[in-house]
Structure formats: structure tokens, C-alpha cells
Amino acid sequence: xxxxxxxxxxxxxxxxxxxxxxxxxxxxxxxxxxxxxxxxxxxxxxxxxxxxxxxxxxxxxxxxxxxxxxxxxxxxxxxxxxxxxxxxxxxxxxxxxxxxxxxxxxxxxxxxxxxxxxxxxxxxxxxxxxxxx
Numbered sequence: 001x002x003x004x005x006x007x008x009x010x011x012x013x014x015x016x017x018x019x020x021x022x023x024x025x026x027x028x029x030x031x032x033x034x035x036x037x038x039x040x041x042x043x044x045x046x047x048x049x050x051x052x053x054x055x056x057x058x059x060x061x062x063x064x065x066x067x068x069x070x071x072x073x074x075x076x077x078x079x080x081x082x083x084x085x086x087x088x089x090x091x092x093x094x095x096x097x098x099x100x101x102x103x104x105x106x107x108x109x110x111x112x113x114x115x116x117x118x119x120x121x122x123x124x125x126x127x128x129x130x131x132x133x
Contacts, residue, residue: 033130036101040089042123046072052085054092066092071123093127101129 038056052068069081112121
């Protein structure tokens with residue numbers, strides 16, 4: 001009977017110890033963030049007729065835009081324009097990270113012309129940054 005009492009006491013003590021251990025565990029704190037985003041819209045209209053821009057909403061919700069070059073010139077793809085756009089986009093990312101923002105998400109999309117109406121369209125990329133509050 002003495003052995004049964006020990007096993008019963010041990011069996012009851014283990015769940016009680018686990019319950020007490022978890023009841024004093026600190027509550028996890030979810031970190032709060034503030035977010036900031038900028039978007040690039042790059043035109044694929046030939047001949048430089050399209051409009052390509054960087055759109056930034058600053059903290060006061062005012063739109064700040066910077067012109068980008070179009071992907072195409074009159075003779076086709078303009079790789080110099082693409083390289084210039086890449087440099088401007090990376091400069092903007094570097095500016096935000098220097099201010100303490102973390103690049104959180106990058107989302108891309110394409111809007112092309114309706115079937116049979118080729119030669120137009122845009123590439124859009126959204127860069128979402130966050131910073132702990």
C-alpha cells in the first residue's frame with residue numbers, strides 16, 4: 001500500500017508541477033511595427049511615350065514622385081535605362097534602410113495590353129518597409 005501511495009502522489013505531482021511552471025511563464029509580447037511603402041511603375045510603351053515613376057507616400061501621406069526611364073526606346077529595349085532605374089531604386093532602398101527601415105516584402109505585378117493591342121503595358125513593384133515602433 002505504501003508503494004501505491006508513492007505512485008499516486010508522483011502521478012498527481014507531475015501535472016501540478018507542469019501547471020505551476022506554465023502559469024508563471026511570461027506572456028509573449030508581439031512587436032509593433034510602423035510601415036512605409038514605395039512603388040515603381042515601369043512602362044513598356046515603345047519610344048519613350050509611356051510614363052515610369054517611383055511613387056512614395058511620405059509620413060504626411062503626400063505623394064513624392066521621381067521619374068524613371070522607360071524600358072523601350074524607338075529601337076527596342078534600352079538597357080541603359082533599365083540600369084539607371086535599378087540604380088535609382090536601390091538608392092531609395094538604401095535611403096530607407098539608413099533611416100532604420102527594414103525591407104519586409106516585395107510584390108510585383110504586370111499589366112499588359114489587351115490581346116491584339118501589343119506594345120503597351122507596365123511592370124509594377126511594391127516595396128514594403130517596416131520599423132519597430
